[in-house]
Amino acid sequence: MTKPRFTALVESLPATIPFVAPDALERSSGRPIRLRLGANESAFGVSPLARRAMLEAIERIAWYADPENFYLRRKLAEVYRVQMENLVVGSGIDDLLGLVVRTFVDPGSPVVTSLGSYPTFNYHVAGYGGVLHRVPYRNDHNDLEALAEAARKLNARLVYLANPDNPTGTWHGARRLCELLERLPDDCLVVLDEAYVEFAPPEDLLAIDAKDSRLIRLRTFSKAHGMAGVRIGYGIAAAETISAFDKVRLHFGVNMFAQVGARASLDDPQFIAGVVGAVDEGREDYYRLAGELGLPFIHSATNFVCFDMGSQAAAHSLVNTLFDRGVFIRMPGAPPLDRLIRVTVASALERAEFGRVMHELANKGLLRRNAIPVAA
């Protein structure tokens, strides 16, 4: 008997997923995670205003949430001094990345990103039939010149850039981003993933110009706002771009807890400033720890820090050794970044415990930095 046929595109896709979640790792290994330092979740809680708004939402949860995300978009418009027409809300940046790719990438369209950058973007490009071109990092930074050159050469529809960057934690200032925009083909859209923007030096930030049709900025409540589990993010872009999303997006996709929690969290900038301060302190702790252990590290503008293990083998071995001890971290998947381990800035107690484990491994000779040179 013939069976229902998948699309040609779906048939052609591999059965892979962007990355395996800590929950799945726990289940498959049978080993509980006691230090969850691999997903860059916030250890600093949620605003009391957001908490109260979410608690109250339970009373109205039988109702559909507003598909226009009206009150959240109105608040965001106020915060960023843009129009509501410049704002789209989705179930996290992952959702919005899918929407951007779907809206701009025809099957076969070239798309440019950095080699080893956010895998979920790549997943969406594959899922809509785009052709991905990867540009290597340079000195652990996104190589803006090389990205621009690839985009020009290929006439790319999209260039993806995480700034501050995941997985390295490095960032480029406003002037450098302006140069990138100038160098790109006019009809190329920059997908600027600013998931970690709250942790970056404010003086380095590219000013928001919602009339600029050359880019879309994606932000989230999953990091500084401490609400990864509620799934909500937003995009700021030219009105024409936002209205195209309305033709295909899942209108009733964002849940009520997310809408009211995000809205309330924006009313509490002091809370967010406190989180940013705590993360700042935590990064310094990790820099000190790296010094104690004799490990190079990368200065970070995010809520995680990368320690340099010198080789893929050493980094990989440490990830596994730590997992055996109930410590979940991640490492980048592609050279030359795959000599790094990436550790979330957790609470002071968790950081102390992470430091204790790392020192213990060092004392046992299990923390070997491998200085074998890596092919760039």
Place this chain on the structure above:
Amino acid sequence: MTKPRFTALVESLPATIPFVAPDALERSSGRPIRLRLGANESAFGVSPLARRAMLEAIERIAWYADPENFYLRRKLAEVYRVQMENLVVGSGIDDLLGLVVRTFVDPGSPVVTSLGSYPTFNYHVAGYGGVLHRVPYRNDHNDLEALAEAARKLNARLVYLANPDNPTGTWHGARRLCELLERLPDDCLVVLDEAYVEFAPPEDLLAIDAKDSRLIRLRTFSKAHGMAGVRIGYGIAAAETISAFDKVRLHFGVNMFAQVGARASLDDPQFIAGVVGAVDEGREDYYRLAGELGLPFIHSATNFVCFDMGSQAAAHSLVNTLFDRGVFIRMPGAPPLDRLIRVTVASALERAEFGRVMHELANKGLLRRNAIPVAA
């Protein structure tokens, strides 16, 4: 200056959305809704177990939820005596409809549905470039013979069927559904939208056979479970179908409140039985009201009842008259169903108030049933 280009498909799509939400109607009219009877939301609350689970989830909301929806799928597998591999979870049936269309509909693929059926399915078909063929209702039922004939003639990839039906509330029993499956081409998938299944006569239900690759069944926590605002639904299908979804779905799309709330609600079948009983009672109230007002009505297997106003003009006028009095209801958008008004079975108090308003309109001569025959 050239601007970033949308895909050819997005360019070709109209700037329409599936339907305008009550929140948007309130904002645009400046008129508050005091009786919300147009979205078939539950008036009977949420299970105390689900409420507690969602309250507790606030403590862990900084963490990403499990992209595999493991515990919910395990529970669903237990409830339906299927394998976890037969289950997909999404942000409501709307999300899953998009996923099904994306997975099975190539641009230009023919798809069959009923004329006047759920608009969000049509929206997704357009959004993925499918070509929609609409089959008129017959006697306010989905016309299964005509659907099968259209599917055969067109070699359709999908046939959409809501059973129990929205917007009519009518349903077909298991034997009739089996006949439909037999009549379809082997490579056609039936998208069986069972959003209202809990309210249907249990003896009429098609048994679940997860090995049957000819259909996918979509269910939700938005109706009987009273959790529309949390956005969660699931699909039951052959393992091969489910694993294809994993190639393109938004893995981190479903929020934590939804996962734990849905899981807990399944642990409380008594609560759901209570809701179903209350809705049953409410339908009888509406049938009586229709009798008092001299309006024909349709027996319903859902949490709403359709009253027959005799013509599109009379139905439309009543929808507007009610909205002016703060009562939100909907009416189907296409003939011959557009002579109906669709009213959610609300709480006893709300039903009494709806009855009062309808009697008042009747007394003022504002409730005119128009018996002009409608072209079928």
